[in-house]
Amino acid sequence: MKLAIASGKGGTGKTTVAVSLALSLASAAVSPLFLDCDVEEPNAALFLRPEMTARRDVGLLIPVVDTARCTACGRCAEVCEYHAITVIGKQVLVFPELCHGCGSCARQCPEGAIHETLNVMGTLEKGVAGAGAVEFYQGTLNVGEAMAVPVIRQLKAWAILPDAGDRPVILDAPPGASCPVVETMRGADAVLLVTEPTPFGLHDLRVAVQVARDELGLPVAVVVNRDGVGNDDVNAYCAAEDLPILLRIPLERAIAESIANGATLIDIRPAYRARFIALWDELGIVMRDASFSTRMHTENTDFFSKNP
Numbered sequence: 138m139k140l141a142i143a144s145g146k147g148g149t150g151k152t153t154v155a156v157s158l159a160l161s162l163a164s165a166a167v168s169p170l171f172l173d174c175d176v177e178e179p180n181a182a183l184f185l186r187p188e189m190t191a192r193r194d195v196g197l198l199i200p201v202v203d204t205a206r207c208t209a210c211g212r213c214a215e216v217c218e219y220h221a222i223t224v225i226g227k228q229v230l231v232f233p234e235l236c237h238g239c240g241s242c243a244r245q246c247p248e249g250a251i252h253e254t255l256n257v258m259g260t261l262e263k264g265v266a267g268a269g270a271v272e273f274y275q276g277t278l279n280v281g282e283a284m285a286v287p288v289i290r291q292l293k294a295w296a297i298l299p300d301a302g303d304r305p306v307i308l309d310a311p312p313g314a315s316c317p318v319v320e321t322m323r324g325a326d327a328v329l330l331v332t333e334p335t336p337f338g339l340h341d342l343r344v345a346v347q348v349a350r351d352e353l354g355l356p357v358a359v360v361v362n363r364d365g366v367g368n369d370d371v372n373a374y375c376a377a378e379d380l381p382i383l384l385r386i387p388l389e390r391a392i393a394e395s396i397a398n399g400a401t402l403i404d405i406r407p408a409y410r411a412r413f414i415a416l417w418d419e420l421g422i423v424m425r426d427a428s429f430s431t432r433m434h435t436e437n438t439d440f441f442s443k444n445p
């Protein structure tokens with residue numbers, strides 16, 4: 138199963154959940170792939186502390202014009218949907234920050250005056266964590282670069298393709314609900330949304346559900362972090378929308394302080410290993426049968442109330 142872990146806003150504990158789930162699966166001899174797709178600010182490595190084994194540049198192929206062959210016909214500017222190349226007088230100007238690397242200009246140039254070169258936008262790294270049981274990947278967008286999507290797309294291609302087999306894949310998404318989040322979720326089998334029971338948390342959860350379930354058609358389940366803060370509106374919303382809440386992490390100062398110091402949730406509360414492993418199994422059921430969600434909510438609540 139490929140699972141995207143996301144949240145409508147930053148700071149809800151998304152990476153805490155993703156990292157703890159990966160380490161819990163690893164402790165059960167299920168070696169997961171972990172992808173930190175939050176390429177503008179990857180931070181899962183702070184907790185997983187991977188040993189990196191490979192690194193590569195990542196970017197887009199952008200056009201380079203051979204002025205000796207160019208006739209300034211303007212065809213390249215005509216076909217560019219992103220206004221990334223223009224012709225002024227006899228000069229062709231390329232704007233790399235607007236270029237999406239589609240290659241149309243090079244293909245359409247009647248003089249064969251355009252070739253492409255890699256515009257480096259960031260880096261991809263891979264390594265191992267969790268005593269070798271977690272295969273770790275992360276992308277990092279260079280400072281000043283605006284397009285996260287190509288970096289995420291190439292990170293997924295590097296890690297998951299040609300074949301991840303039956304191994305669990307955990308995709309730690311960027312915060313929010315914009316294009317980088319959609320790119321992270323694309324191709325996933327299910328989405329786990331991490332939220333907190335506050336008005337802000339509920340607002341951003343609604344937006345994330347619209348993207349993951351309503352737009353992408355993916356099965357969605359929820360983790361409530363800092364349970365106990367705020368009000369009951371998130372619970373009511375999840376019940377009304379048939380969104381199973383698979384785990385609740387209580388608001389505890391000791392947990393917050395330890396995570397702020399680089400510990401994982403399962404370092405602080407080892408009992409959560411079993412809960413995360415159970416969560417993974419339940420996600421498989423949610424994925425197979427979306428109509429299962431209401432019953433899952435009830436059973437899971439019972440399970441954790443009996444196993445505090």
Ligand code: SF4
Nearest residue numbers: 207208210211213246
């Ligand atoms: S299409 Fe080719 S020949 Fe025409 S302006 Fe662009 S680079 Fe020059």
Ligand code: SF4
Nearest residue numbers: 217236237239240242
């Ligand atoms: S590669 Fe595509 S986006 Fe970039 S300049 Fe050429 S046509 Fe425009």
